[in-house]
Amino acid sequence: MAGLATPASVGLIPVKFIGGLLAIGGGLALGREGPSVQMGATAANTIGRLLRLGPADCRSLLAAGAGAGLATAFNAPGAGAIFVLEELVGKFEARTACSALGASVSAILVARALLGGDPDFVVADSPMVISVSTQVLFLLTGLAVGLLSVVYNRTVLATLRLAERMNASVEIRAAAIGAIGGLIVWLTPRLAGGGDWITQSAINGTLIWTALPGLYALRLVFGSISYAAATPGGLFAPMLALGALAGLGCGDLAHVLAPTLAGRTTPFVVVGMAAMFAGAVRAPLTGIILVTEMTNTPSLLLPLLSGSFAAMFVADGMGEAPIYEALRTRAASEKR
Missing domain, CATH: 1.10.3080.10 (Clc chloride channel)
Incomplete structure (x- = not known):
């Protein structure tokens, strides 16, 4: 996103998938959002290149794919979209915001259809009134x-x-x-x-x-x-x-x-x-x-x-x- 490196090829996806599965499944203190963000960004950028979109569109897709990966990892579509604008882009761009929202929502719909929509952590239902x-x-x-x-x-x-x-x-x-x-x-x-x-x-x-x-x-x-x-x-x-x-x-x-x-x-x-x-x-x-x-x-x-x-x-x-x-x-x- 900063222009300091060339976006990874589609070959990164199986490396991150298998490597992340082994590392995290093996017990290392790592988060699943890392591989998810990178796989989502790579997949989205690859789709943009296959469709022969311009650099600006591919950049928006790369950011949106990263946000979708974060959203899916934590079942948090809002955080995925905001992550793109606040952390990856650093400013509000209508094109990127639209892409991020669309990617996060569609990713969450698929994830919830497969895994359910319960939040990651269970908090007691009793109301928490904060004075x-x-x-x-x-x-x-x-x-x-x-x-x-x-x-x-x-x-x-x-x-x-x-x-x-x-x-x-x-x-x-x-x-x-x-x-x-x-x-x-x-x-x-x-x-x-x-x-x-x-x-x-x-x-x-x-x-x-x-x-x-x-x-x-x-x-x-x-x-x-x-x-x-x-x-x-x-x-x-x-x-x-x-x-x-x-x-x-x-x-x-x-x-x-x-x-x-x-x-x-x-x-x-x-x-x-x-x-x-x-x-x-x-x-x-x-x-x-x-x-x-x-x-x-x-x-x-x-x-x-x-x-x-x-x-x-x-x-x-x-x-x-x-x-x-x-x-x-x-x-x-x-x-x-």
Whole structure:
């Protein structure tokens, strides 16, 4: 999309499909949205080339296909369309917006016909009434998660640099990381993979607060080294799991400091997910809509806005580049 590379050929699709299936199915802490986005973008761009469309139309189709891949991965059509405009294009373009909406809607219709339309995470049906006075707690949660998002970005980039400096081939490096993943799967299978079980447990409030720091550290390191293995996989799902853990920790702390205001911990978990996304990716609208669709919690819109704003405030104030911008800059420097 930035013009720094030629769009991949259709041969990328089976590589990402099989590679992602093996890597994610094998237990590495990677998100399914990574291969889905890349397969969707490649398929859409290939269709544009087969129809002999112009460069502008192919570019719009490539972005729309990427959004459809994200929408399908998380059953979130709104987030798929907004992701295209906010993250990939960076501005509103009528042609791209129309393509993104059409691709996301059609992709979701097919996916729901095959898999059903239930949201990824189950949140209790009891109404969550958030008073104005509790917004300060969500602002504080956003500030804390924003700091953790900076730590997350720097850990991912530092792990990639460390992997490059190792005097070993990519195959040996991947095998070593796979062995670590296999050990985690063997000892604690629920802590491996993209992190859906962790996120759902945080939403349910079934994780013991004393275990949260250890779980967070394990997932942070395991997610970073999984990404350094250079196998197909994304960052979104592991990032949301970290945000859920951070949000649960903030909710538990809020109960200690302000028990009359805190209420349930579930809203803090949901806000933590969106705040982590906003701070790390710097795409707050995508994060808010994505988390809302994944948890079916439209009543938490104001807390999500507060937490995302605070997280972005911290990340921008610390001068931290968005993770995908940093990865793109790193890839460009490697080519030079």
